[in-house]
Amino acid sequence: MDTQLKRGSLDICVLASLLKEDSYGYKIIQSLSPVVEISESTLYPILKRLEKGEYLTSYSIEHNGRLRRFYRITASGKDKIREYLLDFKELLSIYEFIAGEVKESAE
Amino acid sequence: MLNDYLERINKELEARNIAEREDILNYLEEMILDREENGEDEEAIIASLGTPEEVVAGLFDEKAVVEAEKKIEAAVNTYSGVKEIKVDNVTFDFSFLPSDSDEVKIASNEDEMSNLNIRLDHGKLKIEQEFAYHGLEMLKVGLSRIFKNNQIPAKVYRAYVYVPDGIEYDIDSVSGNLSFEGIETGEIEIDSVSGGILLEDVSAGSLDIDEVSGDIAMNRVNVEKKTDIDMTSGDLKCELLKCDRIKVDGVSSRIEMNVNGRREDYDISISRLHGSEEIKNGNDKKLSIETVGGRIRYGFSE
Structure with missing residues (x-):
């Protein structure tokens, strides 16, 4: 797939990993691993950017005598996912058109 | 060893005049401790993260995000x-x-x-x-x-x-x-x-x-x-x-x-x-x- 199409998709993947429940850094990396392997230092700027843009909020919970930061998706975070899916759907219909024309020209 | 590693990262952040130092150190410490809790060896984790210079450079490297995105497969x-x-x-x-x-x-x-x-x-x-x-x-x-x-x-x-x-x-x-x-x-x-x-x-x-x-x-x-x-x-x-x-x-x-x-x-x-x-x-x-x-x-x- 063209890199252009994937631009921004990692942000959406991170947001999507928060849909079912709030999550924390280590777990986010784990849940993304079937799709893409990212390092801790790659995740950090994404989380910061999404928090700054108010797509997610964070809070800390004590765990084994230390703090663990949890992230929660906001309403505009969910809107961002919806927007991405709609854009992608448009792309898919363009894809369908092109594939259809290719198929017809071959017949 | 962990504290020493974090301290070196702290120095690196200071040297680069990065304001959100505490936030980054907390984040990295949490990540390392979570990996340890899931059975990874501390030394191996630190080795996989890289030198303090590499870690700090990675944190502000938007190119790393683009590189990771390239690897995403269609579902x-x-x-x-x-x-x-x-x-x-x-x-x-x-x-x-x-x-x-x-x-x-x-x-x-x-x-x-x-x-x-x-x-x-x-x-x-x-x-x-x-x-x-x-x-x-x-x-x-x-x-x-x-x-x-x-x-x-x-x-x-x-x-x-x-x-x-x-x-x-x-x-x-x-x-x-x-x-x-x-x-x-x-x-x-x-x-x-x-x-x-x-x-x-x-x-x-x-x-x-x-x-x-x-x-x-x-x-x-x-x-x-x-x-x-x-x-x-x-x-x-x-x-x-x-x-x-x-x-x-x-x-x-x-x-x-x-x-x-x-x-x-x-x-x-x-x-x-x-x-x-x-x-x-x-x-x-x-x-x-x-x-x-x-x-x-x-x-x-x-």
């Missing part, structure tokens, strides 16, 4: 240990294509995929179109037939199935189109009502197709044992079929057959309403074509 379902694919289909268009690994991969968009019920049972991968959805889709297909000019178009649902060599196929389908391209396998068995069937560059042990009103197109197909095609009103157009035992029956079908081989190697039996031909020389290879109301054209590549 697909993957199944390993598959020996046979069993499809119970109504309206889906299925394309079977060669897989680049020994796993079966099914790709569709999420929306469409949710209409498929897929499960792997003792090497048999069962792909079924959800029943609740059959009813409505069948109604649409039916109505679009009645209003012949497709005033009520049925939505096209499509799934791409990437299949490693050697897996057998047992496919029941109603109106969806089926295509097999570049597939190498043992047995292919297809029952279809009105959907079209395309086989291109396919090698199979045996091929058994029952089709009612859909058309069949075959290009460059090799069948080791037997090709058996039963049709009612659909047409067959077959280019370069290599097979020693070919049997095609139609009712009102128009049949065009070009056999990849030499005419003199075959016993030939052609039966149509007006005029039949029988050539029996006691050859091992057989070509038998029968249609009642249709037309038959056949030939050999050599």
